[in-house]
Amino acid sequence: MPDAAAENPAGPRSGEISGTRVGLVVNPHAAAGSGNRIGARLVRELGAAGFDIVHLSGPTAGAALANARRSISEDRLDLLVVAGGDGMTHLGVNACAGTDIPLAVVAVGTGNDIAGALGLPVRDVEASVAMIAAGRTRSVDAGRVDGDHHRPWFGGTLYAGFDAVVNARANAWSWPRGQSRYNLAVVRELPVFSAIPYAVTIDGTRTETEAMLVIVANASSYGGGMHVAPHALMDDGLFDVMILHKISRPEFLRVFPKVFSGTHVDHPAVQITRGRRVLLEADGITAFADGEPFRRVPLRAEVVPGAVRVVVPAS
Structure with missing residues:
Protein backbone atom coordinates (compact mmCIF):
# COMPACT_ATOMS: atom_id res chain seq x y z
CA MET A 1 0.00 0.00 0.00
CA PRO A 2 1.15 3.57 -0.58
CA ASP A 3 1.82 5.74 2.43
CA ALA A 4 -1.58 6.97 3.63
CA ALA A 5 -0.27 10.20 5.08
CA ALA A 6 1.38 11.11 1.77
CA GLU A 7 -1.97 10.85 -0.02
CA ASN A 8 -3.43 13.68 2.03
CA PRO A 9 -0.59 15.61 3.67
CA ALA A 10 -2.89 18.47 4.57
CA GLY A 11 -5.01 16.22 6.75
CA PRO A 12 -8.76 16.75 7.35
CA ARG A 13 -10.23 19.79 5.63
CA SER A 14 -13.58 21.47 5.12
CA GLY A 15 -15.14 22.94 2.01
CA GLU A 16 -18.35 23.42 0.07
CA ILE A 17 -20.26 21.67 -2.70
CA SER A 18 -19.16 23.21 -5.98
CA GLY A 19 -22.14 22.43 -8.25
CA THR A 20 -25.73 21.24 -8.49
CA ARG A 21 -25.57 17.84 -10.24
CA VAL A 22 -26.61 15.27 -7.63
CA GLY A 23 -26.47 11.52 -8.06
CA LEU A 24 -29.06 9.77 -5.90
CA VAL A 25 -28.97 6.16 -4.67
CA VAL A 26 -31.81 4.92 -2.46
CA ASN A 27 -32.19 1.66 -0.58
CA PRO A 28 -35.86 0.75 -1.16
CA HIS A 29 -35.85 -1.41 1.98
CA ALA A 30 -34.67 1.37 4.31
CA ALA A 31 -36.97 2.99 6.87
CA ALA A 32 -39.13 -0.11 7.35
CA GLY A 33 -39.62 -0.54 3.61
CA SER A 34 -40.47 3.08 2.83
CA GLY A 35 -37.19 3.82 1.05
CA ASN A 36 -38.85 4.46 -2.31
CA ARG A 37 -41.21 6.98 -0.73
CA ILE A 38 -38.24 8.71 0.89
CA GLY A 39 -36.44 8.68 -2.46
CA ALA A 40 -39.37 10.41 -4.15
CA ARG A 41 -39.41 12.99 -1.38
CA LEU A 42 -35.69 13.62 -1.80
CA VAL A 43 -36.14 14.16 -5.53
CA ARG A 44 -38.86 16.76 -4.88
CA GLU A 45 -37.09 18.59 -2.10
CA LEU A 46 -33.60 18.55 -3.60
CA GLY A 47 -35.10 19.74 -6.88
CA ALA A 48 -36.84 22.56 -5.06
CA ALA A 49 -33.47 23.47 -3.53
CA GLY A 50 -32.01 23.89 -7.01
CA PHE A 51 -30.28 20.54 -7.54
CA ASP A 52 -30.43 18.51 -10.76
CA ILE A 53 -30.99 14.81 -9.94
CA VAL A 54 -29.29 11.89 -11.66
CA HIS A 55 -31.02 8.62 -10.67
CA LEU A 56 -28.40 5.95 -9.91
CA SER A 57 -30.29 3.31 -7.90
CA GLY A 58 -30.15 -0.21 -9.32
CA PRO A 59 -31.70 -3.64 -8.78
CA THR A 60 -28.76 -4.57 -6.54
CA ALA A 61 -26.23 -2.71 -4.43
CA GLY A 62 -23.52 -3.78 -6.87
CA ALA A 63 -25.42 -2.30 -9.81
CA ALA A 64 -25.99 0.96 -7.92
CA LEU A 65 -22.30 1.17 -7.02
CA ALA A 66 -21.36 0.63 -10.66
CA ASN A 67 -23.79 3.37 -11.71
CA ALA A 68 -22.31 5.78 -9.18
CA ARG A 69 -18.72 5.04 -10.14
CA ARG A 70 -19.51 5.45 -13.82
CA SER A 71 -21.21 8.80 -13.26
CA ILE A 72 -18.29 10.02 -11.16
CA SER A 73 -15.69 8.87 -13.70
CA GLU A 74 -17.61 10.52 -16.55
CA ASP A 75 -17.64 13.81 -14.60
CA ARG A 76 -21.41 13.86 -14.43
CA LEU A 77 -21.72 14.57 -10.69
CA ASP A 78 -20.94 17.30 -8.20
CA LEU A 79 -22.34 15.31 -5.26
CA LEU A 80 -23.46 11.75 -4.46
CA VAL A 81 -26.43 11.32 -2.11
CA VAL A 82 -27.19 7.91 -0.58
CA ALA A 83 -30.33 7.21 1.46
CA GLY A 84 -30.39 4.28 3.85
CA GLY A 85 -28.27 2.95 6.69
CA ASP A 86 -24.65 1.97 7.14
CA GLY A 87 -24.81 -0.37 4.16
CA MET A 88 -25.70 2.51 1.86
CA THR A 89 -23.00 4.64 3.45
CA HIS A 90 -20.58 1.81 2.68
CA LEU A 91 -21.69 1.97 -0.96
CA GLY A 92 -21.19 5.73 -1.01
CA VAL A 93 -17.73 5.50 0.54
CA ASN A 94 -16.69 2.97 -2.10
CA ALA A 95 -17.95 5.27 -4.85
CA CYS A 96 -16.42 8.51 -3.53
CA ALA A 97 -13.24 7.55 -1.66
CA GLY A 98 -10.15 8.87 -3.39
CA THR A 99 -12.16 11.30 -5.54
CA ASP A 100 -13.14 14.95 -5.12
CA ILE A 101 -16.87 14.13 -5.20
CA PRO A 102 -18.52 14.74 -1.81
CA LEU A 103 -20.82 12.15 -0.23
CA ALA A 104 -24.08 13.10 1.48
CA VAL A 105 -25.79 10.51 3.69
CA VAL A 106 -29.52 10.64 4.37
CA ALA A 107 -29.49 8.33 7.37
CA VAL A 108 -32.83 6.52 7.40
CA GLY A 109 -31.68 2.92 7.87
CA THR A 110 -31.86 0.42 10.71
CA GLY A 111 -28.25 1.04 11.66
CA ASN A 112 -26.91 4.58 11.24
CA ASP A 113 -23.68 4.38 13.19
CA ILE A 114 -21.45 6.17 10.68
CA ALA A 115 -23.95 9.01 10.43
CA GLY A 116 -24.05 9.20 14.21
CA ALA A 117 -20.25 9.37 14.42
CA LEU A 118 -20.28 12.27 11.97
CA GLY A 119 -23.03 14.18 13.76
CA LEU A 120 -25.45 13.87 10.83
CA PRO A 121 -29.25 14.02 11.15
CA VAL A 122 -30.68 10.55 11.75
CA ARG A 123 -34.15 9.59 10.48
CA ASP A 124 -34.86 13.23 9.66
CA VAL A 125 -35.22 13.81 5.93
CA GLU A 126 -36.05 17.50 6.26
CA ALA A 127 -32.89 18.17 8.28
CA SER A 128 -30.85 16.10 5.84
CA VAL A 129 -32.06 18.11 2.86
CA ALA A 130 -31.30 21.36 4.70
CA MET A 131 -27.81 20.04 5.44
CA ILE A 132 -27.23 19.20 1.77
CA ALA A 133 -28.54 22.59 0.65
CA ALA A 134 -26.18 24.36 3.06
CA GLY A 135 -23.34 22.55 1.28
CA ARG A 136 -20.68 22.30 3.99
CA THR A 137 -18.24 19.40 3.60
CA ARG A 138 -15.59 17.81 5.76
CA SER A 139 -12.88 15.29 4.88
CA VAL A 140 -12.72 12.13 6.98
CA ASP A 141 -10.66 8.95 7.02
CA ALA A 142 -11.61 5.63 5.49
CA GLY A 143 -10.17 2.14 5.72
CA ARG A 144 -8.79 0.48 2.59
CA VAL A 145 -8.15 -3.23 2.21
CA ASP A 146 -5.49 -4.75 -0.02
CA GLY A 147 -6.31 -6.96 -2.98
CA ASP A 148 -8.50 -7.10 -6.05
CA HIS A 149 -11.83 -6.44 -4.43
CA HIS A 150 -14.96 -4.73 -5.76
CA ARG A 151 -15.45 -2.82 -2.50
CA PRO A 152 -11.99 -2.13 -1.01
CA TRP A 153 -13.11 0.69 1.31
CA PHE A 154 -14.99 0.87 4.60
CA GLY A 155 -16.12 3.94 6.49
CA GLY A 156 -17.02 2.70 9.96
Whole structure:
Protein backbone atom coordinates (compact mmCIF):
# COMPACT_ATOMS: atom_id res chain seq x y z
CA MET A 1 0.00 0.00 0.00
CA PRO A 2 1.15 3.57 -0.58
CA ASP A 3 1.82 5.74 2.43
CA ALA A 4 -1.58 6.97 3.63
CA ALA A 5 -0.27 10.20 5.08
CA ALA A 6 1.38 11.11 1.77
CA GLU A 7 -1.97 10.85 -0.02
CA ASN A 8 -3.43 13.68 2.03
CA PRO A 9 -0.59 15.61 3.67
CA ALA A 10 -2.89 18.47 4.57
CA GLY A 11 -5.01 16.22 6.75
CA PRO A 12 -8.76 16.75 7.35
CA ARG A 13 -10.23 19.79 5.63
CA SER A 14 -13.58 21.47 5.12
CA GLY A 15 -15.14 22.94 2.01
CA GLU A 16 -18.35 23.42 0.07
CA ILE A 17 -20.26 21.67 -2.70
CA SER A 18 -19.16 23.21 -5.98
CA GLY A 19 -22.14 22.43 -8.25
CA THR A 20 -25.73 21.24 -8.49
CA ARG A 21 -25.57 17.84 -10.24
CA VAL A 22 -26.61 15.27 -7.63
CA GLY A 23 -26.47 11.52 -8.06
CA LEU A 24 -29.06 9.77 -5.90
CA VAL A 25 -28.97 6.16 -4.67
CA VAL A 26 -31.81 4.92 -2.46
CA ASN A 27 -32.19 1.66 -0.58
CA PRO A 28 -35.86 0.75 -1.16
CA HIS A 29 -35.85 -1.41 1.98
CA ALA A 30 -34.67 1.37 4.31
CA ALA A 31 -36.97 2.99 6.87
CA ALA A 32 -39.13 -0.11 7.35
CA GLY A 33 -39.62 -0.54 3.61
CA SER A 34 -40.47 3.08 2.83
CA GLY A 35 -37.19 3.82 1.05
CA ASN A 36 -38.85 4.46 -2.31
CA ARG A 37 -41.21 6.98 -0.73
CA ILE A 38 -38.24 8.71 0.89
CA GLY A 39 -36.44 8.68 -2.46
CA ALA A 40 -39.37 10.41 -4.15
CA ARG A 41 -39.41 12.99 -1.38
CA LEU A 42 -35.69 13.62 -1.80
CA VAL A 43 -36.14 14.16 -5.53
CA ARG A 44 -38.86 16.76 -4.88
CA GLU A 45 -37.09 18.59 -2.10
CA LEU A 46 -33.60 18.55 -3.60
CA GLY A 47 -35.10 19.74 -6.88
CA ALA A 48 -36.84 22.56 -5.06
CA ALA A 49 -33.47 23.47 -3.53
CA GLY A 50 -32.01 23.89 -7.01
CA PHE A 51 -30.28 20.54 -7.54
CA ASP A 52 -30.43 18.51 -10.76
CA ILE A 53 -30.99 14.81 -9.94
CA VAL A 54 -29.29 11.89 -11.66
CA HIS A 55 -31.02 8.62 -10.67
CA LEU A 56 -28.40 5.95 -9.91
CA SER A 57 -30.29 3.31 -7.90
CA GLY A 58 -30.15 -0.21 -9.32
CA PRO A 59 -31.70 -3.64 -8.78
CA THR A 60 -28.76 -4.57 -6.54
CA ALA A 61 -26.23 -2.71 -4.43
CA GLY A 62 -23.52 -3.78 -6.87
CA ALA A 63 -25.42 -2.30 -9.81
CA ALA A 64 -25.99 0.96 -7.92
CA LEU A 65 -22.30 1.17 -7.02
CA ALA A 66 -21.36 0.63 -10.66
CA ASN A 67 -23.79 3.37 -11.71
CA ALA A 68 -22.31 5.78 -9.18
CA ARG A 69 -18.72 5.04 -10.14
CA ARG A 70 -19.51 5.45 -13.82
CA SER A 71 -21.21 8.80 -13.26
CA ILE A 72 -18.29 10.02 -11.16
CA SER A 73 -15.69 8.87 -13.70
CA GLU A 74 -17.61 10.52 -16.55
CA ASP A 75 -17.64 13.81 -14.60
CA ARG A 76 -21.41 13.86 -14.43
CA LEU A 77 -21.72 14.57 -10.69
CA ASP A 78 -20.94 17.30 -8.20
CA LEU A 79 -22.34 15.31 -5.26
CA LEU A 80 -23.46 11.75 -4.46
CA VAL A 81 -26.43 11.32 -2.11
CA VAL A 82 -27.19 7.91 -0.58
CA ALA A 83 -30.33 7.21 1.46
CA GLY A 84 -30.39 4.28 3.85
CA GLY A 85 -28.27 2.95 6.69
CA ASP A 86 -24.65 1.97 7.14
CA GLY A 87 -24.81 -0.37 4.16
CA MET A 88 -25.70 2.51 1.86
CA THR A 89 -23.00 4.64 3.45
CA HIS A 90 -20.58 1.81 2.68
CA LEU A 91 -21.69 1.97 -0.96
CA GLY A 92 -21.19 5.73 -1.01
CA VAL A 93 -17.73 5.50 0.54
CA ASN A 94 -16.69 2.97 -2.10
CA ALA A 95 -17.95 5.27 -4.85
CA CYS A 96 -16.42 8.51 -3.53
CA ALA A 97 -13.24 7.55 -1.66
CA GLY A 98 -10.15 8.87 -3.39
CA THR A 99 -12.16 11.30 -5.54
CA ASP A 100 -13.14 14.95 -5.12
CA ILE A 101 -16.87 14.13 -5.20
CA PRO A 102 -18.52 14.74 -1.81
CA LEU A 103 -20.82 12.15 -0.23
CA ALA A 104 -24.08 13.10 1.48
CA VAL A 105 -25.79 10.51 3.69
CA VAL A 106 -29.52 10.64 4.37
CA ALA A 107 -29.49 8.33 7.37
CA VAL A 108 -32.83 6.52 7.40
CA GLY A 109 -31.68 2.92 7.87
CA THR A 110 -31.86 0.42 10.71
CA GLY A 111 -28.25 1.04 11.66
CA ASN A 112 -26.91 4.58 11.24
CA ASP A 113 -23.68 4.38 13.19
CA ILE A 114 -21.45 6.17 10.68
CA ALA A 115 -23.95 9.01 10.43
CA GLY A 116 -24.05 9.20 14.21
CA ALA A 117 -20.25 9.37 14.42
CA LEU A 118 -20.28 12.27 11.97
CA GLY A 119 -23.03 14.18 13.76
CA LEU A 120 -25.45 13.87 10.83
CA PRO A 121 -29.25 14.02 11.15
CA VAL A 122 -30.68 10.55 11.75
CA ARG A 123 -34.15 9.59 10.48
CA ASP A 124 -34.86 13.23 9.66
CA VAL A 125 -35.22 13.81 5.93
CA GLU A 126 -36.05 17.50 6.26
CA ALA A 127 -32.89 18.17 8.28
CA SER A 128 -30.85 16.10 5.84
CA VAL A 129 -32.06 18.11 2.86
CA ALA A 130 -31.30 21.36 4.70
CA MET A 131 -27.81 20.04 5.44
CA ILE A 132 -27.23 19.20 1.77
CA ALA A 133 -28.54 22.59 0.65
CA ALA A 134 -26.18 24.36 3.06
CA GLY A 135 -23.34 22.55 1.28
CA ARG A 136 -20.68 22.30 3.99
CA THR A 137 -18.24 19.40 3.60
CA ARG A 138 -15.59 17.81 5.76
CA SER A 139 -12.88 15.29 4.88
CA VAL A 140 -12.72 12.13 6.98
CA ASP A 141 -10.66 8.95 7.02
CA ALA A 142 -11.61 5.63 5.49
CA GLY A 143 -10.17 2.14 5.72
CA ARG A 144 -8.79 0.48 2.59
CA VAL A 145 -8.15 -3.23 2.21
CA ASP A 146 -5.49 -4.75 -0.02
CA GLY A 147 -6.31 -6.96 -2.98
CA ASP A 148 -8.50 -7.10 -6.05
CA HIS A 149 -11.83 -6.44 -4.43
CA HIS A 150 -14.96 -4.73 -5.76
CA ARG A 151 -15.45 -2.82 -2.50
CA PRO A 152 -11.99 -2.13 -1.01
CA TRP A 153 -13.11 0.69 1.31
CA PHE A 154 -14.99 0.87 4.60
CA GLY A 155 -16.12 3.94 6.49
CA GLY A 156 -17.02 2.70 9.96
CA THR A 157 -15.89 -0.73 11.11
CA LEU A 158 -14.46 -3.95 9.75
CA TYR A 159 -14.99 -6.98 11.96
CA ALA A 160 -14.48 -10.73 12.03
CA GLY A 161 -15.61 -13.30 14.57
CA PHE A 162 -18.71 -13.70 16.67
CA ASP A 163 -20.12 -10.35 15.63
CA ALA A 164 -19.80 -11.22 11.93
CA VAL A 165 -21.56 -14.56 12.52
CA VAL A 166 -24.35 -12.75 14.36
CA ASN A 167 -24.60 -10.10 11.64
CA ALA A 168 -24.99 -12.79 8.99
CA ARG A 169 -27.72 -14.47 11.04
CA ALA A 170 -29.55 -11.18 11.65
CA ASN A 171 -29.36 -10.20 7.98
CA ALA A 172 -31.14 -13.43 7.05
CA TRP A 173 -34.19 -12.52 9.14
CA SER A 174 -36.90 -10.03 8.22
CA TRP A 175 -38.22 -9.92 11.79
CA PRO A 176 -37.82 -8.44 14.33
CA ARG A 177 -36.55 -5.08 13.13
CA GLY A 178 -33.80 -2.93 14.56
CA GLN A 179 -31.55 -3.80 17.48
CA SER A 180 -33.87 -6.56 18.71
CA ARG A 181 -33.00 -8.64 15.66
CA TYR A 182 -29.29 -8.43 16.45
CA ASN A 183 -29.86 -9.27 20.12
CA LEU A 184 -31.92 -12.31 19.19
CA ALA A 185 -29.18 -13.46 16.82
CA VAL A 186 -26.66 -13.18 19.69
CA VAL A 187 -28.79 -15.54 21.78
CA ARG A 188 -29.10 -17.94 18.84
CA GLU A 189 -25.39 -18.09 17.96
CA LEU A 190 -23.62 -17.91 21.32
CA PRO A 191 -24.34 -21.50 22.48
CA VAL A 192 -22.56 -22.94 19.41
CA PHE A 193 -19.73 -20.41 19.10
CA SER A 194 -16.11 -21.15 20.04
CA ALA A 195 -13.24 -18.69 20.36
CA ILE A 196 -11.19 -18.34 17.16
CA PRO A 197 -7.38 -18.44 16.86
CA TYR A 198 -6.22 -15.10 15.40
CA ALA A 199 -2.98 -13.38 14.56
CA VAL A 200 -3.39 -9.60 14.65
CA THR A 201 -0.50 -7.42 13.49
CA ILE A 202 -0.83 -3.69 14.18
CA ASP A 203 1.89 -1.44 12.75
CA GLY A 204 4.29 -4.38 12.76
CA THR A 205 3.51 -5.71 16.25
CA ARG A 206 2.04 -9.21 16.06
CA THR A 207 -0.33 -10.73 18.65
CA GLU A 208 -1.47 -14.36 18.53
CA THR A 209 -4.54 -15.09 20.61
CA GLU A 210 -7.83 -16.92 20.87
CA ALA A 211 -10.57 -14.33 20.71
CA MET A 212 -14.31 -13.93 20.42
CA LEU A 213 -13.97 -11.13 17.87
CA VAL A 214 -11.66 -8.53 16.37
CA ILE A 215 -12.93 -5.11 15.25
CA VAL A 216 -10.97 -2.61 13.17
CA ALA A 217 -12.76 0.63 13.99
CA ASN A 218 -12.62 3.91 12.12
CA ALA A 219 -15.88 5.00 13.80
CA SER A 220 -16.81 4.46 17.42
CA SER A 221 -19.91 2.27 17.09
CA TYR A 222 -21.61 -0.38 14.97
CA GLY A 223 -24.65 -2.62 15.06
CA GLY A 224 -27.10 0.19 15.75
CA GLY A 225 -25.45 1.87 18.73
CA MET A 226 -22.91 -0.54 20.20
CA HIS A 227 -19.95 1.64 21.22
CA VAL A 228 -17.25 -0.94 20.59
CA ALA A 229 -14.43 1.60 20.31
CA PRO A 230 -15.82 4.61 22.16
CA HIS A 231 -12.76 6.81 21.61
CA ALA A 232 -12.37 6.15 17.87
CA LEU A 233 -12.42 9.26 15.67
CA MET A 234 -12.96 9.47 11.93
CA ASP A 235 -10.36 12.17 11.32
CA ASP A 236 -7.33 11.18 13.41
CA GLY A 237 -5.52 8.98 10.87
CA LEU A 238 -5.73 5.90 13.10
CA PHE A 239 -7.79 2.78 13.62
CA ASP A 240 -8.88 1.65 17.07
CA VAL A 241 -8.47 -2.14 16.97
CA MET A 242 -10.59 -3.89 19.58
CA ILE A 243 -9.86 -7.51 20.51
CA LEU A 244 -12.18 -9.39 22.84
CA HIS A 245 -9.99 -12.23 24.01
CA LYS A 246 -11.47 -15.63 24.87
CA ILE A 247 -14.02 -15.60 27.67
CA SER A 248 -16.71 -18.03 28.79
CA ARG A 249 -20.22 -17.84 27.36
CA PRO A 250 -21.75 -16.73 30.69
CA GLU A 251 -19.09 -14.03 30.99
CA PHE A 252 -19.77 -12.88 27.44
CA LEU A 253 -23.47 -12.51 28.23
CA ARG A 254 -22.54 -10.50 31.32
CA VAL A 255 -20.21 -8.18 29.40
CA PHE A 256 -22.28 -7.81 26.22
CA PRO A 257 -24.84 -5.23 27.51
CA LYS A 258 -21.98 -2.90 28.51
CA VAL A 259 -21.10 -2.33 24.86
CA PHE A 260 -24.06 0.04 24.50
CA SER A 261 -22.46 2.44 26.96
CA GLY A 262 -18.85 1.69 26.01
CA THR A 263 -18.00 0.51 29.53
CA HIS A 264 -16.97 -2.94 28.27
CA VAL A 265 -13.52 -1.45 27.68
CA ASP A 266 -12.79 -1.85 31.41
CA HIS A 267 -13.03 -5.64 31.19
CA PRO A 268 -9.62 -7.38 31.36
CA ALA A 269 -10.38 -9.44 28.23
CA VAL A 270 -10.87 -6.30 26.12
CA GLN A 271 -7.79 -4.89 24.38
CA ILE A 272 -7.85 -1.72 22.27
CA THR A 273 -4.76 -0.75 20.29
CA ARG A 274 -4.46 2.22 17.94
CA GLY A 275 -2.60 2.01 14.66
CA ARG A 276 -2.54 2.79 10.93
CA ARG A 277 -2.03 -0.66 9.44
CA VAL A 278 -3.62 -3.96 10.46
CA LEU A 279 -3.03 -7.49 9.22
CA LEU A 280 -5.76 -9.86 10.39
CA GLU A 281 -5.18 -13.60 10.03
CA ALA A 282 -7.54 -16.48 10.86
CA ASP A 283 -8.89 -19.59 9.16
CA GLY A 284 -12.35 -19.92 7.67
CA ILE A 285 -13.64 -16.49 8.73
CA THR A 286 -15.58 -13.99 6.63
CA ALA A 287 -15.20 -10.37 7.67
CA PHE A 288 -18.02 -7.84 7.55
CA ALA A 289 -17.59 -4.13 6.89
CA ASP A 290 -20.17 -1.46 7.73
CA GLY A 291 -22.74 -4.20 8.29
CA GLU A 292 -22.16 -5.84 4.90
CA PRO A 293 -20.47 -9.19 4.05
CA PHE A 294 -17.01 -8.14 2.92
CA ARG A 295 -14.30 -10.71 2.24
CA ARG A 296 -12.47 -13.70 3.68
CA VAL A 297 -9.67 -13.36 6.19
CA PRO A 298 -6.67 -12.99 6.00
CA LEU A 299 -6.78 -9.35 5.02
CA ARG A 300 -4.65 -6.24 5.36
CA ALA A 301 -6.22 -2.84 6.06
CA GLU A 302 -4.80 0.67 6.20
CA VAL A 303 -6.40 3.92 7.27
CA VAL A 304 -6.28 6.61 4.57
CA PRO A 305 -6.55 10.10 6.10
CA GLY A 306 -9.06 12.43 4.44
CA ALA A 307 -10.11 9.80 1.91
CA VAL A 308 -13.75 10.92 1.69
CA ARG A 309 -15.42 14.34 1.66
CA VAL A 310 -18.75 14.13 3.46
CA VAL A 311 -21.52 16.69 3.74
CA VAL A 312 -22.03 17.70 7.37
CA PRO A 313 -24.28 20.12 9.27
CA ALA A 314 -23.26 23.74 9.01
CA SER A 315 -23.19 24.25 12.77
